[in-house]
Amino acid sequence: MIEYIKGELTELSPALATIETGGVGYGLSISLNTYSAIQGKHDVKLYVYEAIREDAHVLYGFAAKKERELFELLISVSGVGANTARMVLSSLSPSELCDSISTGNERMIKSVKGIGLKTAQRIIVDLRDKIVALGITGEIPVGGTVTAPVDxxxxxxxxxxxxxxxxxxxxxxxxxxxxxxxxxxxxxxxxxxxxxxxxx
CATH class of the missing domain: 1.10.8.10 (Ubiquitin-associated (UBA) domain)
Incomplete structure (x- = not known):
């Protein structure tokens, strides 16, 4: 099992980060929250979740352990796969997600593409008690500070x-x-x- 990958950030897009370490370039699927956290950096450390399926071996990278924990909680919910969990973490910040779960805000969770009412309700019911133990609010940076010209x-x-x-x-x-x-x-x-x- 890979716990984390640390090395030079050679390529970065809002959905994928490539980290080179020991002569190997690892492509990691990332959320927008992680993209914001590592944008502009040269050397990075991403915590890894390995999704091994029959047809693919995908690495998901997270700038913070807490975000990875949230990701793992989300995919433990019936009907939520890895890509849907990444979509949730790209649409909502970890603190927004935790607030929505703890306050039972179905509408906020349902606003994420691919999440229906039943899945939103299941996320709230399954994870409400678990996120209390995470104490995640305010720990993960949200939103980038780099603005780009319109091009x-x-x-x-x-x-x-x-x-x-x-x-x-x-x-x-x-x-x-x-x-x-x-x-x-x-x-x-x-x-x-x-x-x-x-x-x-």
Whole structure:
């Protein structure tokens, strides 16, 4: 089992980080929260969750142990897979998610793409007691401080991230362009977060 990977951050997009260590480049699927935390850094340490299936071996990377714990709690809920859990952690900050679970805010959890009412209710019922023990609020940085000029780089990275999360490129591009027109200085992670709430 891999506990964490520490090394040089050689490539970074809102959905994937590549870390080189010992001459090997590891591609780790990440959430927007982790993207914000490691953006602009040269050397990073990501905590790892290994998803081993018959057809794939996927590594998920997290900037903080608490986020990995939340991820593991989410995938323990019936009907929530690894990609859905990553979508939840990209749409809501860990503290927002914990607040929503502890206060029984179904609407907030249901606003995440791919989460229906029954799944939202199941997340709340299954995890309410467990997250109390985590004491997670305020521990993980939320939102990046780096703003990018409105150019194709931001648009392409945002559309690429949405495509990697499973959305079709055409509607993704349309929504991303609308967001950038309204928020010209928005960083990539903010564009993707807003897009996740708008794409049907």
């Amino acid at each position: 194709n780089k931001v648009k392409d990275e945002a559309v690429g991230a949405l495509t990697m999360l499973g959305f079709a490129p055409a509607p993704s591009q349309k929504v991303v362009l609308q967001i950038l027109e309204a928020n010209p200085d928005a960083p990539v992670e903010m564009v993707v977060k807003l897009a996740l709430k708008q794409i049907k």
